[in-house]
Amino acid sequence: MKKSLKLKWKLSLSYVLVALLLVGGVSLFSNFLLQRQFEQYIIQKQNEKNREIVNQVSQQYDPSTGSFPASSLESIGVAALERGMIIRVSDGSGRVLWDAMVHNNGLCHRMLQSMADDMKKRYPGFQGAYEEKNYPVLSGSRAAGSVSVGYYGPFYLSDNDTAFIGTLNRGLAGVGLISLFAAALVGLLMARRISQPIEQAIGMTERIARGDYPEKAPARSGTLELDRLADAVEGLSRKLERQDLLRRRMTADVAHELRTPLTVLRGNIEALLDGVWQADEQHLSGLHDEILRLTRLVADLDKLARLEDESTPLEKSPVDLAALTSGTVLSFEPKALEKGVSIRVSGTAPPIEADGDKLRQVLINLLSNSLKSTGRGGGIRILLSREGRFAKIEVEDTGTGISPEDLPYVFERFYRADPSRSSQSGGAGIGLSVVRAIVEKHGGTVTAQSEPGHGSRFTVLLPYGPDAALKDETEEQPPE
Numbered sequence: 001m002k003k004s005l006k007l008k009w010k011l012s013l014s015y016v017l018v019a020l021l022l023v024g025g026v027s028l029f030s031n032f033l034l035q036r037q038f039e040q041y042i043i044q045k046q047n048e049k050n051r052e053i054v055n056q057v058s059q060q061y062d063p064s065t066g067s068f069p070a071s072s073l074e075s076i077g078v079a080a081l082e083r084g085m086i087i088r089v090s091d092g093s094g095r096v097l098w099d100a101m102v103h104n105n106g107l108c109h110r111m112l113q114s115m116a117d118d119m120k121k122r123y124p125g126f127q128g129a130y131e132e133k134n135y136p137v138l139s140g141s142r143a144a145g146s147v148s149v150g151y152y153g154p155f156y157l158s159d160n161d162t163a164f165i166g167t168l169n170r171g172l173a174g175v176g177l178i179s180l181f182a183a184a185l186v187g188l189l190m191a192r193r194i195s196q197p198i199e200q201a202i203g204m205t206e207r208i209a210r211g212d213y214p215e216k217a218p219a220r221s222g223t224l225e226l227d228r229l230a231d232a233v234e235g236l237s238r239k240l241e242r243q244d245l246l247r248r249r250m251t252a253d254v255a256h257e258l259r260t261p262l263t264v265l266r267g268n269i270e271a272l273l274d275g276v277w278q279a280d281e282q283h284l285s286g287l288h289d290e291i292l293r294l295t296r297l298v299a300d301l302d303k304l305a306r307l308e309d310e311s312t313p314l315e316k317s318p319v320d321l322a323a324l325t326s327g328t329v330l331s332f333e334p335k336a337l338e339k340g341v342s343i344r345v346s347g348t349a350p351p352i353e354a355d356g357d358k359l360r361q362v363l364i365n366l367l368s369n370s371l372k373s374t375g376r377g378g379g380i381r382i383l384l385s386r387e388g389r390f391a392k393i394e395v396e397d398t399g400t401g402i403s404p405e406d407l408p409y410v411f412e413r414f415y416r417a418d419p420s421r422s423s424q425s426g427g428a429g430i431g432l433s434v435v436r437a438i439v440e441k442h443g444g445t446v447t448a449q450s451e452p453g454h455g456s457r458f459t460v461l462l463p464y465g466p467d468a469a470l471k472d473e474t475e476e477q478p479p480e
C-alpha cells in the first residue's frame with residue numbers, strides 16, 4: 001500500500017516548494033539583471049576615464065609650437081598606467097610622441113596578464129582581451145593628434161566592484177532564506193488550522209462508530225468547508241444517538257407493554273385449562289378483549305415505527321384545516337353526546353400543504369384524549385388560527401388536566417399519567433407519540449399546557465405555504 005503523508009506535512013511542503021520556486025526565480029532574474037546593469041555601468045565608466053585622459057592630453061597641446069610637451073605626456077601616461085590604461089599619443093602626422101608600451105613594456109604586460117588572471121578566476125567562462133580605442137585630439141576644428149587608450153575589455157571588475165556584487169548577492173540570498181523560513185512557518189500554521197478540525201472530525205466519527213456519541217460539537221475553524229464538515233459530523237452524531245436511544249427504548253417499552261396482557265392471558269388460559277374457569281362467553285370475551293388490545297398495540301407501534309422512519313414520505317396535498325376539523329369532530333359527536341360533552345370548532349387557518357390522513361389522525365388522537373378526560377357537562381373547543389408562518393390548531397378541554405410532573409412526559413411513548421385508569425380505558429400511551437411524530441414530520445411542533453382539575457390545551461403549529469416544511473433551518477422556527 002502506498003504510504004500516505006499527513007495533510008499537515010503535505011501542505012507545509014507545498015508552501016516551501018512554492019516559496020523555493022519563487023525565491024529561486026526572483027533571485028536568478030534579479031542577479032542576471034544586476035550583473036548586466038553593473039557591466040554596462042563599468043563599460044560607461046571606462047569610456048568616461050578614456051575621455052578624461054584625452055582631455056588631459058589635449059589641454060597640453062601648444063598651438064604656437066604645434067606640439068605636446070614631452071614631460072607632461074609622460075606624467076599623464078604614467079598616471080593612466082597606474083589606473084590600468086595603456087596610452088599612446090601621436091601628433092597630427094601620426095608620429096608616436098609617447099607610448100606606454102615603449103615606456104615600460106614589462107609593466108604593461110604584467111598588468112594586462114594580472115587583470116586577465118583576476119577575471120578568469122572570478123568568472124571562469126569570461127571572454128576578455130586587450131582592447132584599444134582611438135580618440136582624435138582637436139585644436140579648434142583641426143586635428144592636432146590622436147590618443148589611443150588600451151585596456152582590458154570589454155570590462156574589468158576591480159576588487160571593490162567584486163566586493164560590492166558579493167554584498168548584493170549575499171543580501172539576496174539572505175532575503176531568500178528568510179522568505180523560505182517564513183513560507184515554511186506560514187505553511188505549518190495554515191496546515192495546522194486546516195488539519196486540526198479534520199483530525200477532530202475523524203476522532204468524532206471514530207467515536208460514533210464505537211457507539212460513543214460525543215457531547216461537544218467540533219470547534220469551528222472559520223473555513224466554510226471545514227465548518228460544514230463539523231456540522232455534518234455533529235448532525236450525524238445527534239441523529240445516530242437519537243436512533244440508538246429510540247431503538248433501545250423501543251425494545252424495553254415493547255417488552256414491558258407485552259408482559260401485562262400476556263400475563264393476564266396466560267393466567268386466564270391456565271385457569272380454563274385447570275378447569276377453575278368455565279369456557280363461557282364472559283371469560284372468553286375477556287380473553288378476546290386482551291387479544292384486541294394486543295392487536296391495537298402492535299398496530300399503533302407499527303404506525304409509530306413507520307412515522308419515525310425518515311425514509312417514509314408524507315403524501316402531501318392542499319389541506320383545508322377547517323373542513324378537516326369539522327369532519328373529524330362529526331365522527332366524535334355520537335360519543336360526545338353519550339358522555340354529555342360539547343365539542344365546538346371556531347376560527348380559520350390558512351390552507352396548508354400536508355398529509356390529510358395523518359393530520360386527521362392527529363385530531364383523532366387529541367380529541368379522543370380530551371373526550372376520555374372530560375366528564376359530563378364539560379366541553380372541548382378546537383380553535384383554528386394563524387401565527388406567523390404557521391397554521392395553529394388548539395384543542396382545549398375542561399377535563400381532569402395533567403399534573404406538572406407528568407406534563408413534560410405525555411408525548412413519550414407508553415407514558416400514561418394514570419396507568420391504572422388509562423389501561424382500563426384501553427390506552428397504551430402511544431396516541432400523543434404518534435401526534436408528535438406526525439407534526440414533526442410536517443416541520444411543525446406540538447406542545448401541551450394544563451391546569452390539573454381545570455383542563456388541558458394542546459397546541460399544534462404547522463408551517464404553511466408551498467414547500468414550507470422544506471424551508472432552510474434558518475427560516476422562522478415555530479415558537480417554543
Ligand SMILES: Nc1ncnc2c1ncn2[C@@H]1O[C@H](COP(=O)(O)OP(=O)(O)OP(=O)(O)O)[C@@H](O)[C@H]1O
Nearest residue numbers: 369370373401410416417418427428429430431432
Ligand atoms: N386531554 C388530556 N387530559 C388529561 N390527560 C391527558 C390528556 N391527553 C393526554 N393525557 C395524559 O397523557 C397520557 C398519554 O396520552 P396518550 O394519548 O399518549 O396515551 P393514551 O391516551 O393513554 O393511550 P393511547 O392514546 O395510546 O390509546 C394519557 O395517558 C393521559 O394520562
Ligand SMILES: [Mg+2]
Nearest residue numbers: 369427431432
Ligand atoms: Mg390517547
